[in-house]
Amino acid sequence: MNISVVIPLLNEDESLNELYDWIVRVVQSNRYSYEILFIDDGSTDNSWKVIQELSEKDRHVKGIKFQTNYGKSQALNAGFKIAQGNVVITMDADLQDSPDEIPELYDLITKEGFDLISGWKKKRFDSKIRKNIPSKLFNWAARKTSGLKLHDFNCGLKAYSNEVVKNVDVYGEMHRYIPVLAKNAGFNKIDEKVVQHQARKYGETKFGMDRFINGFLDLITIWFLSKFGKRPMHLFGLLGSLMFAVGFFSAVYIGVMKLLRLFVFHTPTKLITENPWFYIALTTMVIGTLFFLSGFIGELILRSKRDESLYKISKKLHL
Template sequence: MNISVVIPLLNEQDSLTELHDWIAKVMQSNHFSYEIIFIDDGSTDDSWKTIAQLSEKNKSVKGIRFLKNFGKSQALHAGFEKAQGDVVITMDADLQDNPDEIPELYSMIVNDGFDLVSGWKKKRYDSVISKNLPSKLFNWAARKTSGVKLHDFNCGLKAYHIDVVKNIDVNGEMHRYIPVLSKNAGFTKISEKIVQHQARKYGETKFGMNRFIHGFLDLITIWFLSRFGKRPMHLFGALGVIMFAIGFGFALYLGVDKLFLNPSGRLITQRPQFYIALSTMIIGTQFFVAGFLGEIVLRNRPDKKRYLIKDELNLN
């Protein structure tokens, strides 16, 4: 199979049929063998009913229905697990991503040898204040922090070699940082392509300003995980040693001063340096213990499902 199109969605019943017909037309005109995997992330409208109708008409349409809304990252993870194509395309279900971009994205993976190609919505139809400016600030911070030189981390339209999606773990709210996860996993051939952004035709956006706050918090998380996720002792142990050394230095100074330099002076417990020494040594010990606990948790964490699937269509 050439292409798997993975589409997470939430309450997008009005756009699904039009999106399916558009994708099918592109695939047929380019003679691609394909599958379309819709992941219904707990929709409360008739999205699943529409997916079921499409799957009856077109056996290339497959569906996954979550028991409730678990989030876009979990939806992508479920789609990636089921994908069988040589190239995996992700796109949003709101018709703001253009399926006509698929052939060139496919070519960049297959012919140009990229592991991942991310769409760049250079010209957007979103509100400048509520989306464009925060998005630019977010993408700048993501580039500086991760070292991945992309202009648009948030673009849902991306293409992946199948090996990428089978070897990365998309969890929490990390769908924004799949290029970073891919780089950390060793898939470093990452590029981008300017894609056409279209105005929303049906419904309303599911994302507000809070997604940028969450995005920056997730950016800090992935920065930490990228550098210390597999070796937490390197961070917490280092901080613990530094803090303990500071405290021990103060304690040593107080001891020398009391015994040799000023034996008739104030009691050690009456000097502020004593409490600085005591506090920093305790904090240093706690950091060190946190590092050990992090290493233990890392080596003994169970693999746990992060979502529950209610129904599936055309999936083995």
């Protein structure tokens, strides 16, 4: 199969028929073999009903419905697991991503040999305050921490080789940083393509300030995972050892100085427990021990397999 189009969605019943017709027109005109995977992330409108109707008239349409809203990352994760196409295209369901970009994205993966092509919405039609400015901040921070020179990490329109989607684990809000996850997994042929961005035709954006905060927290997480995800002891063990050593030698110094004053200089001194620096040294030793144990526990967790499902599927179509 040439192409799998993975479309995560939440309450987009008004746009699904139009999006389907547009995708089919593009892939059929280019004679691609294809499948269209709609991942309903717990919609409360008629989105699933529309997907069922599309599936009944076209066996290329497949669907998954979550029991509730788990998030875009979990929807993409579910789509990636079942995608069969040599090239996997992801796009949003709100008609802001243009299916006309599919042929060029497909050629960049199959003919140019790229692992991942990320769309770059150079000219945007979003609200500058609600989405445009936060996106610029995210992208700047992601470039600095990842080393990838992409302008639009969060663009929903991306193309992947099948090998990439089978080797990245997308969870939390990590859909923003899939290129970084791919790079960490060893896929280095990553580039971007300027794509057309269209104003939202139906409904309202799902973007909120909570995603602004979560995005930065996930950026810190992905930075840590890329640097120390496979060796947490290298960070926590080092910090713990240094802090314990500083606290231990500080405590020794305080004790030695007390003994010198008492037995050599015969100077009356307070009890060692009355010295505030003693408690600072003790606290430093305790924190250092906790850091060291955190690294040790992290190493143990890495050696255990994570089997817990990130989402619950209530319905499937043609799967």
